[in-house]
Amino acid sequence: MVASSLQISSLYTLCLRGLVLVSLLMCSSKTSFGVDGYLLQMIGDCEYSDSSMTDMLYSQRHVFNQQEFLHYDSKIKKYVGNTACGVKNAETWNKDKDMMAQLLGDVDRYCKYNMGLYRGGTTDREIPPSVRVSSIKPFSSQHQTMLICYVIGFYPREIKVTWLRNGAEVMADVSSSELLPDGDWTYQIHSYLELTPQSGDSYTCRVEHSSLAEAIEETWDPAMPESKRNKIIIGTSGIVLGLVISAAGLIYYKKKATGRILVPSD
Incomplete structure (x- = not known):
């Protein structure tokens, strides 16, 4: 359709x-x-x-x-x-x-x-999807986490989205949005997985589409929650910026010291 x-x-x-x-x-x-x-x-x-x-x-x-x-x-x-x-x-x-x-x-x-x-003509046109996985805290659920797999911008509309836990397909606690038209002859769909993360587990959103030579697999690692991952990225960026500023200050100080003439006092 x-x-x-x-x-x-x-x-x-x-x-x-x-x-x-x-x-x-x-x-x-x-x-x-x-x-x-x-x-x-x-x-x-x-x-x-x-x-x-x-x-x-x-x-x-x-x-x-x-x-x-x-x-x-x-x-x-x-x-x-x-x-x-x-x-x-x-x-x-x-x-x-x-x-x-x-x-x-x-x-x-x-x-x-x-x-x-x-x-x-659109009947023979194929556009591959872009895939992204993020996590949120469910509003009301027995599980601690909800994963969302965003599958966006694909054509034709037939597509298969599955969740894998440690490589095995997950069937329970999985839901999906309706197929949503983007208004430019492409579509998007969102797949949801509710879970309670366990140490050592990894979760993957697998997307199969006629435009792809092989399926796209986007993995989420519960060992590092997204909020913690963001904090690490921000902290690392701050450290790098601090080192750059320190190095620039040191170079400026050495240049000023080299150009200074010392005059002996009486």
Whole structure:
């Protein structure tokens, strides 16, 4: 599934607790619009299952304060309301012949056209992920530590992220975020591992992706917590800086002493 870039003009009439909000928006693949604490989003997607793109669909999801109230896709060729307010919008928009005619052409106009423009087509494009592991203290857990593996900026979207403890795969206490589109035809995902570090153990985030000749493995060593590691780095930097300043002072003193003429006193 691939999310394309697109631009749609939409006239919203939102109803919530007696509030009527009318806004004219220019929306991209994911646009947020907030007014006085209310958040409005439109998410557009171009979806397909094979490189031929013969089954490509264009869809829209309209979300107000995290609730989807209206949606459209080119398969059903009309807007459908998810809430009472969404039904009202759908009835109005479905009667707009110009809007509906434009939507029917969006599969070719936006989806296929943009895919053809972007780097000569995205179906054969591969971008390797960048991987980073960090640790935090869980807010509420029976474990002392949570590891986060950030896997960022990869394409295509299919990816496998696993945790290893001393080389063996860990299955328990592992969770993951949803696959998140970055808005530039790449994706990111975050994997989480809760644990109580034991002496001698090492933990590795292993990432497998079609763009990689071999898997990326990023290791976290519980023998040195991240806070302690940062303190050591800062302390070492301070020592080095102190030595540099001391050496510069010594050189300056010797130069001044060499140029000084001693005059004997009576």
